[in-house]
Amino acid sequence: MWNQFKVLAGNEAPPSSEQKEPYGYLRDYAVANKAMVFWLGTNTPEQKALFDKILADVPAGTPYLGWFSNDTEGEFNGVELLSNHSIYVLAADWFSNLTVFSGTENKGQGPLPSDKVKTPKLENKIYVTYTFSEGDNFQYNQHRMRNLWDDPNRGKVPINWTSSPMLYDGAPAMLNYYRSTATANDQLIAGPSGGGYFYPNAWPENTLPAFLKKTSSYLKKTGMTVPYVLNRVANQNVPLSDSVVKAYEDNYRPNGLLLSWEDHFGVEILNGNLPVSTIQGISTVQDGQKILADAKAKWDGKSPLFVSLGLLAWNMTPTDVVKLTDSLGPEYQP
Structure with a gap:
């Protein structure tokens, strides 16, 4: 067997699997x-x-x-x-x-968040929500999200981390890791648009309720009970139709939805019952500072204001979020 293998030394790295x-x-x-x-x-x-x-x-x-x-x-x-x-x-x-990853065991690490969230007493402040993008990207959990998760400043500011409830079957070991190492300020939520990446308005009305009902168990088992929804038709972001809102209400029963990636933020109550917060995307700390400064300038200070910022995961890190938060005044509440 001594001559079955050839050992070589050189100054050129072997080609990667991607090159091969x-x-x-x-x-x-x-x-x-x-x-x-x-x-x-x-x-x-x-x-x-x-x-x-x-x-x-x-x-x-x-x-x-x-x-x-x-x-x-x-x-x-x-x-x-x-x-x-x-x-x-x-x-x-x-x-x-x-x-390999789909064959690992789901150990159910960490307590699942409660479906019943106690409503806090609101003050006349600007409430800021941070949500990382890319939860529609299954492999993001294996690569970029893990790098962001290792940021030493993670956990210092509340952040929503969009992920995939399908990790429960596809990569339980990864789900175990994120759940077991999450801080009280790390909230895993379902990436677009719940149990997989899809546009609900483009989905046939006659099959959407059954699909949401079938995948609702994955949101519950992973604790990702708040869906972030992208809704596009003909390459344009569009409002959720009444039938889509009803399908989400009846089958996912969320406390609320995060919606879209826009150049503006806003909150509305759909069907008189479902809070929906539109996300305004940012890719730098300066983007966030400008949006929040503009929001403050237009705010009368007589009631709470809610701003949802989407963090472009390829550009921003938890350290950036801490830097942004530290630059804000006492009238802001992350």
């Missing part, structure tokens, strides 16, 4: 599950027609693992197309060893 086999990360999971593999876009008529045909042949609630071509345009068109067919997305093209 681009986009091979999900291959083991596809093989293990005997899944159909295809790569089709939505911008080429011939490809879109075949894409439509494939999607029409699978049951409602089927997951689509992987991603799309053409960056954000491909994302918006692709997620909308799949939503039209009652199919949700798990962005997993960079997820390593999913076959």
Whole structure:
């Protein structure tokens, strides 16, 4: 056996797996599950027609693992197309060893948050909510979120961390880690738009309630009972329809929803019962400071004001959130 292996030393690093086999990360999971593999876009008529045909042949609630071509345009068109067919997305093209992680045990680390939240006594302040983006991205839990989680300033300021309730099946060990190491200021919430990435207005009305009912158990088991919802049609953010609001109310029964990624913030009560807070996205500390300063300038100070800021996870860190919070005056309450 001595000559079966060759040992070499050199000054060049060996090629990475990505260089050897681009986009091979999900291959083991596809093989293990005997899944159909295809790569089709939505911008080429011939490809879109075949894409439509494939999607029409699978049951409602089927997951689509992987991603799309053409960056954000491909994302918006692709997620909308799949939503039209009652199919949700798990962005997993960079997820390593999913076959192994899906076989780990869910230990249920840490207490689950209570569904019944005691309403605090409000003051005439500007209440600021911070929410990290990318919870629609399944592999984000394995990569960028873990880096952010290791920030030494995590836990100093209350932050919503969008994640995927499907970690319960797909990567229990990761879910165990986040739950067991979360501080009182770390709140895991369901990324867009609940049990998977989809646009609810684009989802057929006749299948949405059943899908939400089926996936509601994942939100409860993971403690991610507050959904962050993205809702796009024809590449545009759109308001939630009455039927969608009712479907969320009846099946997820959330205390409230976080909605969209806009250039403005706001709060409204839909159907007279469901609080919905629109998120205004920021990518720097300076963005947040400007938005909050403008909010203060327009505020009369006679009643509470609620501002939801979305933190672009690729740009910002918990340290940035602490820096932003420390720059605020006593009239702000994070």
